[in-house]
Amino acid sequence: MELQGSPYSLISLVFLADATGRVLSTLNDTLGLMTPSQNTILQLIDPADRIKAASFLSAISSSGSALCWEMTVPGAGIPQVLQFSACSVSNGLLVMAVGGVSDLMLVTAFAETLDEELQASLLQLVQAHRTQCGTQMVYWDALMQLNNELLDLQRQLAKKNIQLERVLEEKNRVSGMVAHDLRNPLAIMEMYGEYLQEETASSASPQVTEFLAIQQRSLRFMRGMVDDLLDFSAIEAGYLRLERQETDPAALLKEVVTHQCTLARRKGIEIILLPVPACPVLLIDPDKIEQVLNNLISNAVKFSHAGQVIEVRLTVGEGEVEVAVSDHGLGISLENQKKIFQPFGGPRKIGTAGEKSTGLGLAIARRIVEGHGGHLRVQSVLGEGSAFTFSLPA
Amino acid sequence: MLVENDGITENPNKLAGDYLNARRAELAQFAMHRQYSQQPELESGYSERQKIHALEDMNYHLQYLAEAVTRESPLLFEDYLRWLKVFLPRVGVGEGDVVNSLAAVKETLSEMMPVELAVLPTRYLAEGMIRMTTLPGDLPTVLGESAPMALLATQYLNSLLRADRRTASRLILEDVEKGASVRDLYLGVFQPVQLEIGRLWQLGKITVAQEHFCTAATQMVMSQLYPLIFRQERNGRTFVASCISGELHEIGLRFVADFFEMDGWDTYYLGANVPTTAIISSLKEQKADLLGISATMPFHLSKVEALIRDVRQSEVGRRVKIMVGGYPFTLDPDLWSKVGADGSARDAQEAVRVGEQLLAE
Numbered sequence: 001m002e003l004q005g006s007p008y009s010l011i012s013l014v015f016l017a018d019a020t021g022r023v024l025s026t027l028n029d030t031l032g033l034m035t036p037s038q039n040t041i042l043q044l045i046d047p048a049d050r051i052k053a054a055s056f057l058s059a060i061s062s063s064g065s066a067l068c069w070e071m072t073v074p075g076a077g078i079p080q081v082l083q084f085s086a087c088s089v090s091n092g093l094l095v096m097a098v099g100g101v102s103d104l105m106l107v108t109a110f111a112e113t114l115d116e117e118l119q120a121s122l123l124q125l126v127q128a129h130r131t132q133c134g135t136q137m138v139y140w141d142a143l144m145q146l147n148n149e150l151l152d153l154q155r156q157l158a159k160k161n162i163q164l165e166r167v168l169e170e171k172n173r174v175s176g177m178v179a180h181d182l183r184n185p186l187a188i189m190e191m192y193g194e195y196l197q198e199e200t201a202s203s204a205s206p207q208v209t210e211f212l213a214i215q216q217r218s219l220r221f222m223r224g225m226v227d228d229l230l231d232f233s234a235i236e237a238g239y240l241r242l243e244r245q246e247t248d249p250a251a252l253l254k255e256v257v258t259h260q261c262t263l264a265r266r267k268g269i270e271i272i273l274l275p276v277p278a279c280p281v282l283l284i285d286p287d288k289i290e291q292v293l294n295n296l297i298s299n300a301v302k303f304s305h306a307g308q309v310i311e312v313r314l315t316v317g318e319g320e321v322e323v324a325v326s327d328h329g330l331g332i333s334l335e336n337q338k339k340i341f342q343p344f345g346g347p348r349k350i351g352t353a354g355e356k357s358t359g360l361g362l363a364i365a366r367r368i369v370e371g372h373g374g375h376l377r378v379q380s381v382l383g384e385g386s387a388f389t390f391s392l393p394a
Numbered sequence: 395m396l397v398e399n400d401g402i403t404e405n406p407n408k409l410a411g412d413y414l415n416a417r418r419a420e421l422a423q424f425a426m427h428r429q430y431s432q433q434p435e436l437e438s439g440y441s442e443r444q445k446i447h448a449l450e451d452m453n454y455h456l457q458y459l460a461e462a463v464t465r466e467s468p469l470l471f472e473d474y475l476r477w478l479k480v481f482l483p484r485v486g487v488g489e490g491d492v493v494n495s496l497a498a499v500k501e502t503l504s505e506m507m508p509v510e511l512a513v514l515p516t517r518y519l520a521e522g523m524i525r526m527t528t529l530p531g532d533l534p535t536v537l538g539e540s541a542p543m544a545l546l547a548t549q550y551l552n553s554l555l556r557a558d559r560r561t562a563s564r565l566i567l568e569d570v571e572k573g574a575s576v577r578d579l580y581l582g583v584f585q586p587v588q589l590e591i592g593r594l595w596q597l598g599k600i601t602v603a604q605e606h607f608c609t610a611a612t613q614m615v616m617s618q619l620y621p622l623i624f625r626q627e628r629n630g631r632t633f634v635a636s637c638i639s640g641e642l643h644e645i646g647l648r649f650v651a652d653f654f655e656m657d658g659w660d661t662y663y664l665g666a667n668v669p670t671t672a673i674i675s676s677l678k679e680q681k682a683d684l685l686g687i688s689a690t691m692p693f694h695l696s697k698v699e700a701l702i703r704d705v706r707q708s709e710v711g712r713r714v715k716i717m718v719g720g721y722p723f724t725l726d727p728d729l730w731s732k733v734g735a736d737g738s739a740r741d742a743q744e745a746v747r748v749g750e751q752l753l754a755e
């Protein structure tokens with residue numbers, strides 16, 4: 001294949017100048033860079049690089065030469081970065097500019113046409129320029145080495161990442177399997193427990209009745225936990241399947257609140273559904289959102305005291321519907337607010353009436369909401385209560 | 395040094411190579427005088443500058459000759475001649491002058507070197523002078539239209555030459571999405587593009603900056619494919635890859651490590667800056683079955699040899715198989731045995747095949 005523009009444009013510019021940079025005579029100019037109006041080095045260089053050009057001149061006057069200075073020349077059309085080198089000669093400064101090291105060959109060839117003194121100076125200058133560029137190669141090599149090492153790290157990281165992913169998958173698979181295997185025996189125990197409760201309702205001593213009731217509560221709690229664990233490992237394994245259908249969120253909310261009200265009343269707590277505004281139909285998985293609502297409201301009940309009120313509010317915003325559940329109960333410290341959405345992350349808090357939590361509810365709720373493209377967040381003050389708010393895109 | 399520490403007598407080829415290296419400057423001077431006395435028109439016609447260059451060239455002849463002789467590898471020397479034939483006309487040196495300069499070196503060596511040491515170098519020079527006439531004088535592109543993925547490779551290269559690595563990367567990722575295999579992209583796009591970049595650089599069509607950029611960008615694109623590479627089922631085998639310290643050419647070895655990984659091996663890529671002791675402990679730690687060493691610059695071959703020797707002396711080294719590869723090993727198919735390895739391969743695909751074979755033995 002052929003390249004359009006070669007970066008080696010065969011540039012060789014050689015001229016004599018006085019100590020102030022005024023051009024005395026142009027010796028060689030393969031690209032025609034030097035025009036009659038440019039009679040100083042400063043004028044030859046792009047304005048942006050003129051401070052550098054002035055430094056170039058002072059470097060020559062202080063040390064007799066300056067090597068391989070990269071400066072931009074406006075040229076005819078596209079600006080070019082040239083490498084400048086210069087040294088003092090008997091009648092002023094000998095200045096050379098090339099496009100790259102390979103152009104030095106041109107300068108060398110041109111030098112043969114000069115008188116002996118200038119030829120010697122120019123050849124020396126070319127040699128010094130070449131050596132200086134060699135020093136730059138050290139940096140190119142160092143840069144490539146740096147890049148190689150970065151890539152080594154990246155490879156290690158990619159490999160580690162995939163190993164971690166595998167371990168996580170395996171872990172989820174195992175916990176899913178365990179939960180699944182626990183579920184059947186638990187259901188059987190619960191069923192026989194219920195049977196025993198009914199059979200012995202009239203005959204058993206009050207103590208046996210109480211023990212059976214405790215056992216049934218524990219079994220129910222355990223089954224809830226196993227269900228949560230199954231839900232959670234399915235979601236973590238990427239199996240959050242949303243069966244979206246057109247749903248009226250206000251109707252769904254009313255239904256859940258009504259159901260939760262009966263449970264809350266047993267604890268002497270009231271749930272108030274604030275007036276619901278006109279609300280768009282949403283494309284959501286109603287069962288999953290119901291699960292979220294049940295989780296948030298039952299948590300509020302769990303952590304409220306008898307006589308307190310829980311408010312549930314639905315608002316319609318720009319492109320989204322928001323539901324907030326606020327209580328005036330125990331509240332959550334700032335530090336714990338960061339952890340409660342992690343599985344088993346929050347403190348294993350006991351409800352005001354001794355209720356237990358599986359430790360997975362909020363983690364599942366957040367994943368369900370995020371799976372819908374929404375957000376679930378908390379605002380809370382310890383001792384004053386909490387407000388959980390989630391949004392769903394309309 | 396005639397005898398190594400462990401008491402084994404050095405092989406005569408290495409002695410000849412050491413001799414050429416130790417007395418290179420002097421031999422070059424003699425050869426230069428000889429050529430000038432045979433071609434007085436050169437001495438009078440050359441400028442001072444050209445004379446310096448001509449002497450430098452004599453030095454290079456001897457340097458590459460030394461490496462080829464040490465390894466008993468005429469093919470390494472032939473590659474140098476191939477390079478000379480392309481390069482020298484560009485700086486105004488004719489083929490005839492090159493052949494004459496080789497002849498001058500040959501005569502100088504016959505005269506000055508101990509007879510038993512001069513045999514191999516003078517033979518390589520004599521063969522080289524004949525070979526010189528039939529070697530190609532141009533650098534053909536490997537991206538010809540007949541190459542299997544030439545179109546994609548050319549588009550990819552053009553994007554890189556425009557400093558547009560995003561398009562380059564998009565081209566590759568889109569091809570992956572269409573079902574292209576990572577192996578094909580490595581061997582059909584990245585490898586020929588690297589060689590083409592080398593060619594363009596030698597022709598003076600691209601700068602050092604462009605060459606470095608293209609390589610770095612390709613390394614980056616390769617890393618975007620990592621998620622595909624590391625997904626294979628493991629086969630229980632482990633490959634550790636290491637370059638020689640100071641070797642900057644490492645894409646080749648990266649290819650090899652990634653191909654092993656895609657074949658289900660567990661691979662560890664150590665790069666070029668790991669000392670021998672750390673390589674050995676890594677072999678032990680990872681329970682490696684195979685060590686791969688890569689070198690591109692011929693003057694790194696003695697380091698390869700030393701590394702292999704050190705590894706073999708370690709406890710873990712006794713059960714690990716060792717493969718070598720890289721540019722010089724692709725030139726000379728027997729070179730691997732001369733540095734003490736168990737095998738080599740010309741490319742990454744073949745490397746996996748040979749690696750499996752070695753372990754089956």
Ligand code: B12
Binds near residue numbers: 585
């Ligand atoms: C890219 C490149 C560079 C990059 C390398 C960047 C990097 N991160 O790798 C940089 C810019 C750093 C570089 C520097 C130099 N380079 Co360079 N470089 C090249 C170039 C253009 C391509 C190399 C490449 O990427 N090939 C692609 C890979 C995939 O191919 P590969 O390496 O052959 O690997 C395959 C096989 O060999 C095999 N293989 C490789 N390793 C192993 C290991 C095992 C165990 C096995 C089984 C197989 C195996 O499988 C691989 C995959 O299929 C070549 C040109 C060429 N023709 O090779 C020159 C080339 C290698 N470089 C050359 C030179 C001279 C240099 C420099 C001295 C230049 C300078 N003046 O600075 C420096 C030396 C730096 C150093 N100390 O190492 C010469 C070497 C000539 C010689 N043999 O004497 C070449 C040949 C160019 C030329 N024709 O002049 N270079």
